[in-house]
Amino acid sequence: MAADSPTILATSGGLRSGVRTRYEFSPLTELAVDLAGVTGRAPRICFLATAQGDNPAVLHELYAAAQLRGLAASHLSLVPMPNVADVEGHLLEQDVVWVYGGSVVALLALWRLHGVDRAMRAAWAAGVVLTGVSAGSICWHTGGTTDSFGPELRPVTDGLALLPYSNGVHYDSEPRRRPLLQQLVADGVLDAGYATDDGAGVLYRGTEYAGSFVETDGAATYLVTSNAAGEAEETRLDVQRL
Template sequence: MKPTRRLALLGGGFSTDDDGLLDDWVLGHARGPRPKVCFAPTATGDTPAYIEQFLTAFRSRDCEPSVLRLFRRELDADALRTFLLAQDVVYVGGGSTANLLAVWRTHGVDRLLREAYDGGTLLCGISAGANCWAEGSHTDSFGPLTSLPDGLGLLPGSVCPHYDSEPGRRPSYRKAVATGTLPAGWAVDDGVGALFTDGLLTETVTRAPDAGLYRVEPDGEDDVTERAVVCRPLGGPLRGVPARRQVGPAVQ
């Protein structure tokens, strides 16, 4: 039987939140009772402090944490493949989306992650670690906010992280989708987790009262339709995300 392919977009986690709710949610979707969880800090150049933050957060959980270090690579090609395919979860950190993709391709990690995904490994991440899975993304990798029509393409469409928390994200992303610079996609508020199964959205959760996930699609010239997705508060019942952003002009 073919394994289920799953990935999750995170608007938080160990690097930004103290409650650990989104990380516990990720582990709840991992295969096996004590999952192997690999952190990929490539987007920040394997920053030691970021790595230690991950290890501190996950060593206290019922899992087997490890780190993929590419700026001080110690594994040959065969060992790297064996290591990544053995993981139950690959958790990608934030940073530069453009640099992340370039380094992964140099080391062949992009191909290995596709293989792991097809084999049932849960792929997830925050910020650049959410952007990388899609066909395109909204990023500040080059300084100003811009569109990056490049990614692994495991998730159809585009992704915009920090939709509610960083000035300029919403109008810039909406304009990119309206003009076709980026394909239709998903805008992720901080505090949200979105699970996709075989490319389809199957679960959305939130740890923050007003945080939501939005489907943004082109709708005529210089316009988009923005649909709020129903989210389940972590530890609570389903709720409707406020409709304050559902429809409006893309160019402001």
């Protein structure tokens, strides 16, 4: 099964604390699974924790969440070597690819070294739903703001660019995220783009914005652009509560 068009759900959410497991999938991840349109079998989901250095503890907790939800889980790791012989083939077999947060610059570097960037583009074009949180949101865009380099946020400008926009994550919970994204867009360092509060996600069909969804009351999404005077403009978008 595949989504009926290339589909990305870019989020600052998708996980919550579990009762019997560390994590459970929350409504944003449930939406990504629903978008894949799987019937008659367990949806296949592939986890990438590249941005966490392929931390086996993180992968273990994601597998536990998948088992609880009844998903057929696999993972793609790259360190010390890829764990599958055919990266693109493995991703094309999935219904959903779910990317965990961490260092987006490390993620991008390792993906390019191992051809995961090309494999992701192929999976996206084939209708595999791409989703994730934080670094797993920024990566699909042209860039965003990141703490990958240190405590002071800095721009990352070499995202996969499946989507021709910048991306801001944790927009309401980390004080420097909002003003820095606006400054970088106003200065032309980053493209105009979309930002998500914690608990919010932005859906794209192809390269077009297709709606905003929230799993937390009060969470919001935003469009950040630059006007003719070179000033940032922020527009709060309509959202659907999951």
